[in-house]
Amino acid sequence: MVAPIVLLLGCVAMLVGGGVILYRGLRLRRAGDAPYCADCNYNLTGLDSTRCPECGAPLSEETIVRGEGHRRPILVCGGCLLVMSALVSFVAFARPRTLTPYLPTAVLIRMLESSRPSRVQDALLELETRDATGRLSKSQRSQLVDSLLSLLADSSWELNWLERLYLAGAMSRTQEKTFFNHVRLRVEVRPKIAVGEPIYVEWFPHSGFLRGRQSGNCLWLFMSEPEFSLDGVRADCERLPGPTTDSAFAPSPHSGRCIVRVPQTARPSRYHRVTFEQKYKVFYGIPGREDKSWLCYEGAVSAKDRLRILPPDETRSAAPIDDPSPATELSKLFSVTLQACPQGVNGPEQSLRITCGSVPVGVAFRAFVRNDDKEREVGEFACRVFASRSNIPAGLWRHEGPLPKTVDVVLRADKDVALHSLSVFKYWDGELVFKDVPADGK
Secondary structure, three states: OHHHHHHHHHHHHHHHEEEEEEEEHHHEEEEEEEEEEEOOOOOOOOOOOOOOOOOOOOOOOOOOEEEEEEHHHHHHHHHHHHHHHHHHHHHOOHHHHHHHOOOHHHHHHHOOOOOOHHHHHHHHHHHHHHOOOOOOOOOHHHHHHHHHHHHOOOOOOOEEEEHHHHHHOOOHHHHHHHHOOOOEEEEEEEEEEEEHHHHEEEEEEEHHHOOOOOOOOOEEEEEEOOOEOOOEEEEEEEEEOOOOOOOOOOOOOHHHHHHOOOOOOOOEEEEEEEEEEEEEEEEEEEEOOOOEEEEEEEEEEEEEEEEEEOOOHHHHEEEEEEEOOOHHHHHHHEEEEEEEEEEEEEEEEEEEEEEEEOOOOOEEEEEEEEOOOOEEEEEEEEEEEOEEEEEEEEEEOOOOOEEEEEEEEEEEEHHHHHOOOOOOEEEEEEEEEEEEEEEOOO
C-alpha cells in the first residue's frame, strides 16, 4: 500500500500542475498585428479616438496590444481534469485518521482539545501507541498527562491509560493530586418535607479514572459512610436498601440512598441548606481487599443542596389520592417479573422486578409476595406522575424450603415509600394484585 504521505504529495503536485495548465489555457494567446484594447480586448482598427468605445479606458502605447487573443480549450480541459482529480484524491486518501501516524506529537496533543470526538479518539489511539513503544520524551509525557487530566471531566471518555501512566511514575506530585481528586459527588434531596418527617437523600459518587477496571490488580475506590448536616448542624443518616428512585443521574456501585433525621433545632422556613460529605481512599490491588492492596491517596468530596421544611401538615409533603378509577389503567401499565435463583449466596432466593409505563398518577407501593396464604414484605417501588421505569429491582428474599413456581405479588400504597422518593408528592392510595406470577428459573 502506498504511504498516505506520498499520496498527499502527489495530490499537491497534481493540484499545482493543474492550476498552472489551467492558467496558461485561460490566458489569451495573440496572433496578428491588429490593435486591441488591453482591458476589454476590443478591436481598435481604424479608430481615431483617445478612449476605448467599449470600456472607456484611455488609449496609449501601453494600453494597446497587438494581435487577436485566443484561449486554448485543450489546456483548459486538461487543467480542470488535473485539479478535480487532485481534489477527489485528497478527499479520498488524506483523511485525518489516515494521516494521524505521520503527525508530530505536539500536533496530536493539541488534537485532544478538539470538540470533535472522532479527532480526539484518533489522537488518543496514536499517542497510546507511541507511549507503549517508548517514542515519547519525558516532557511530551508530562504535556500528555495534563491533556488527559483535562479530559477526565468529560464522562464519555474511559482513560484507563492514565492508571498505567501513574503506575509508571510519569506523573508529578501535582498531577497525581489532580488525578486522584477527580472524584465527584452528586446529591439530590427531596425538595420539601413536613416537620417530623425524615429528609430523603440520594447520592452518586463518580470517578472518571476508575471506570472499566474492576478486576485483578487495579486502582479501586473505597467510599466511607456519608455525613450529613443541615444548616451546619450534624444529623444522623440511615441507609436504605434498594436502588435509587427517579434521579437523572446514573447509579454506580458507590451510589445509595438514605434518610436523615431532622435535628430538633430545625424550624419551618422557606429554605434550608444541606451539606453531604464523604471521605474516600484510592487503593491499588485486589478490589475490596484492603489487606491485599496499598493505599495511594486519601481525600474527601462534598456536595450541597437545599430543601424546604413545611409546617406539620401531612397533605402538603405526600398527599394520598383516594380515587379507585386509575386501578384498571395501572394494572395494564404495570408488569412484574420473578427471577428465581436456587443456588443463591444465602440459599434459594427470588427477586422481584417491576416495569411500568407512563403512569397517570404518582405511585408509591410497598411490595409483598403471597404464597400459601402467607404474605411477606420484600421491597418498595415509587414512580412520579407521567414517568416510566423499566426492570427495576423491587425486592430480594430468601426461601427456607424449595422455591415456589408461582406467587401472588401485591403492590400496596404506602406514605413512607412516597417520602423515600425524590418527586412523589401525590400518590395513588390503592392496591394492585398480580395473581400466579411465574418465576423464571436461573
